Amino acid sequence: xxxxxxxxxxxxxxxxxxxxxxxxxxxxxxxxxxxxxxxxxxxxxxxxxxxxxxxxxxxxxxxxxxxxxxxxxxxxxxxxxxxxxxxxxxxxxxxxxxxxxxxxxxxxxxxxxxxxxxxxxxxxx
Numbered sequence: 001x002x003x004x005x006x007x008x009x010x011x012x013x014x015x016x017x018x019x020x021x022x023x024x025x026x027x028x029x030x031x032x033x034x035x036x037x038x039x040x041x042x043x044x045x046x047x048x049x050x051x052x053x054x055x056x057x058x059x060x061x062x063x064x065x066x067x068x069x070x071x072x073x074x075x076x077x078x079x080x081x082x083x084x085x086x087x088x089x090x091x092x093x094x095x096x097x098x099x100x101x102x103x104x105x106x107x108x109x110x111x112x113x114x115x116x117x118x119x120x121x122x123x124x125x
Contacts, residue, residue, distance in 0.1 A: 008049070009049060011046075011050075011051070011052050011053070012048075013075065014046070014053065014058075014072055014073060015047045015049040015050075016047075016049070017071065017072050017075060018046060018061060018065065019047040021065045021067050022047075022065060025065060025066070029043050029047065030043075032061075032065065035064035036057070036063070036064035036065075037060055037064075042057075043061075067084075068080045
């Protein structure tokens with residue numbers, strides 16, 4: 001009989017999301033911990049899901065990693081997270097913005113996500 005793997009704990013899920021975001025930002029654990037005002041040892045334990053993180057520390061980590069605390073807790077992006085993307089796109093000129101739109105469309109296709117009706121090429125409608 002095959003035994004199923006135990007489900008990750010909430011602390012492990014939060015730690016995974018923290019580690020993933022830290023790596024996306026190109027930060028070491030030490031750099032991220034310093035930005036959040038936490039010890040590197042505690043930060044490493046939180047990333048590995050070995051320690052639970054208090055609300056105050058979670059807020060500090062979310063600010064340091066420029067992501068919402070909701071995302072770290074649930075894994076679902078919020079309007080705040082989406083607004084960060086909009087801020088990154090704000091300085092782009094029209095050509096650059098069009099390129100970004102096409103990248104996002106292709107990314108959605110690669111991930112198997114449906115395109116909205118107005119985004120589908122005329123041949124597919």
